[in-house]
Amino acid sequence: FSVLRWTWRLTYLTTLAGLGWVGYGIWIMRNPEDQPEPDPSKKTLVILGTGWGAVSLLKKLDTENYNVVVVSPRNYFLFTPLLPSCTTGTIEHRSIMEPIRNFLRHKKAAVKFYEAEATKIDYEKRIVYINDESEIKGDISSTEVPFDMLVVGVGAENATFGIPGVREHGLFLKEVGDAQRIRTRIMDCCETATFKDQDPEEIKRLLHMVVVGGGPTGVEFAGELQDFFNSDLKKWIPDITENFQVTLVEALPNVLPMFSKQLIDYTEKTFKEETITIRTKTMVKNVTDKYIEAESTGPDGKKILERIPYGLLVWATGNALRPVVKDLMMQIPAQKDSRRGLAVNEYLVVKGTENVWAVGDCAVANYAPTAQVAAQEGAFLARLFNQMAKTNEIEKQLAHLSEAQEKAPNKEARDQVFTDIKDLQKRLRRVKRMGPFEYSHQGSLAYIGSEKAVADISWLSGNFATGGTLTYFFWRSAYLSMCFSTRNRILVGLDWIKSKIFGRDVSRE
Ligand code: FAD
Numbered sequence: 001f002s003v004l005r006w007t008w009r010l011t012y013l014t015t016l017a018g019l020g021w022v023g024y025g026i027w028i029m030r031n032p033e034d035q036p037e038p039d040p041s042k043k044t045l046v047i048l049g050t051g052w053g054a055v056s057l058l059k060k061l062d063t064e065n066y067n068v069v070v071v072s073p074r075n076y077f078l079f080t081p082l083l084p085s086c087t088t089g090t091i092e093h094r095s096i097m098e099p100i101r102n103f104l105r106h107k108k109a110a111v112k113f114y115e116a117e118a119t120k121i122d123y124e125k126r127i128v129y130i131n132d133e134s135e136i137k138g139d140i141s142s143t144e145v146p147f148d149m150l151v152v153g154v155g156a157e158n159a160t161f162g163i164p165g166v167r168e169h170g171l172f173l174k175e176v177g178d179a180q181r182i183r184t185r186i187m188d189c190c191e192t193a194t195f196k197d198q199d200p201e202e203i204k205r206l207l208h209m210v211v212v213g214g215g216p217t218g219v220e221f222a223g224e225l226q227d228f229f230n231s232d233l234k235k236w237i238p239d240i241t242e243n244f245q246v247t248l249v250e251a252l253p254n255v256l257p258m259f260s261k262q263l264i265d266y267t268e269k270t271f272k273e274e275t276i277t278i279r280t281k282t283m284v285k286n287v288t289d290k291y292i293e294a295e296s297t298g299p300d301g302k303k304i305l306e307r308i309p310y311g312l313l314v315w316a317t318g319n320a321l322r323p324v325v326k327d328l329m330m331q332i333p334a335q336k337d338s339r340r341g342l343a344v345n346e347y348l349v350v351k352g353t354e355n356v357w358a359v360g361d362c363a364v365a366n367y368a369p370t371a372q373v374a375a376q377e378g379a380f381l382a383r384l385f386n387q388m389a390k391t392n393e394i395e396k397q398l399a400h401l402s403e404a405q406e407k408a409p410n411k412e413a414r415d416q417v418f419t420d421i422k423d424l425q426k427r428l429r430r431v432k433r434m435g436p437f438e439y440s441h442q443g444s445l446a447y448i449g450s451e452k453a454v455a456d457i458s459w460l461s462g463n464f465a466t467g468g469t470l471t472y473f474f475w476r477s478a479y480l481s482m483c484f485s486t487r488n489r490i491l492v493g494l495d496w497i498k499s500k501i502f503g504r505d506v507s508r509e
């Protein structure tokens, strides 16, 4: 009895302590401490963007060392790996957004945030020109932000390769607004296809969902869309069952070129079972409001130009440079041979500059443009800047001590200062010993629909390829753990439960 009683008491006390700890955590989260205002006497560090690279830098940066200014048209961080799930309502978009204001309010020293787009960076004058692109504009909607140090983390825009009609008729999948537009368009196509007296050919066209680009974005979206149809659409709108079709169009001979051959075959086989059509070796050349024109290469090498009618067209053919990045590259002679973005050195300094760094999709450091790379680059820069601040501080102390040594009244005092200088110099050497950026590849993961995922994982200096339902659970737990905050994790988890129990919402917003 006494053992039972003690076990009960211990459980009670542990639960109480746990609840207290969670409560304290929530209280701290809701009531951030006052922050010292930015100190203009310190160097101004301007960070462009609130994506993977910039936010990862801000997370680890000791903001009290600099006068930090963040500029981005997006006042939130977006967890892009789960964005394809927002196109069908498996996850609600707000669950993968984290307000940048909340995050910045928890930094030790205040950070200025301007919701604006950087339109031009004048490297010589050390000025960023910014524009308020939002709907509501004040009397002043464009101004300048001077910088001592600048980090460019503006990501990339959607590549269209100048193909006519893409921007007018296609939908992209990069931002929250894109996912919302796709969700609305899917439902619009389904409702319009069931309109009274609709022509059978037109029904077929409206229910033909075409995805261009067989990279991970295209593949994940096609998988999510087929899931939506299988689990929900055909139940609630049985009239569309016969004609609903998802087609993935890819110019190369196979989809997911960055994955191993075994996983490419597995993905293609899974798509076939899910009745998703894959059209490889098919290059889209023109887009109109109702069909795409694509050139496909037959087994005999002959090229055929065909028209593919569509109701929904999602364009996922990779990244292109943002105009502000292109313009900066033109100002720096050392960037003239770089095509895919800002060429950086091993410390992520933009080549040809001293005080400009670049992270993520806008930087070319010989790694794929992924969140994984951007996050590691951002974290590296935070360490670098924290160390630079420490170095400055130690150097100031050393200068002060050298003066003190000269003014020391006797040998004993001089010896004491000499010892202090030696200690500081040792610390300085330690602090300065920071190696260059090294990317550590953790692997690639992609959802391919019908509760299956593929993973190429780097493990114990080897590679390990796997696909299927177990990998899907791994995919889910990996992305859940990688979400920005506990709040995001809870919301995403609840969304998954909600869509499993009640199904996805088929109302059109
Ligand atoms: P972003 O995260 O795109 O952030 C750029 C920031 O700059 C944004 O805040 C933007 O608003 C801001 N900005 C834009 N223009 C300006 C301007 N002119 N001035 C100031 N700020 C500006 N990668 C993975 O590793 N794993 C995945 O599973 C994965 N899934 C993905 C799914 C989708 C649908 C997409 C689209 C991408 C996915 N990626 C994934 C790739 C990953 O999202 C990018 O590589 C990553 O976002 C790059 O980070 P970044 O910081 O360079 O840019």
Ligand code: NAI
Binding pocket: 081, 161, 163, 212, 213, 214, 215, 216, 217, 218, 220, 249, 250, 251, 252, 257, 258, 282, 283, 284, 285, 316, 317, 318, 319, 368, 369, 370, 444, 445, 446, 447
């Ligand atoms: P991508 O560049 O990886 O793939 C684009 C595909 O479109 C290419 O295979 C290309 O051959 C094809 N294409 C280009 N033009 C075409 C045309 N006219 N007609 C037909 N096909 C055409 O682009 P994606 O998928 O948008 O990914 C961008 C980056 O984000 C990549 O680095 C990717 O690794 C990363 N990402 C990673 C994810 C993951 O790890 N799960 C998910 C989504 C993106």
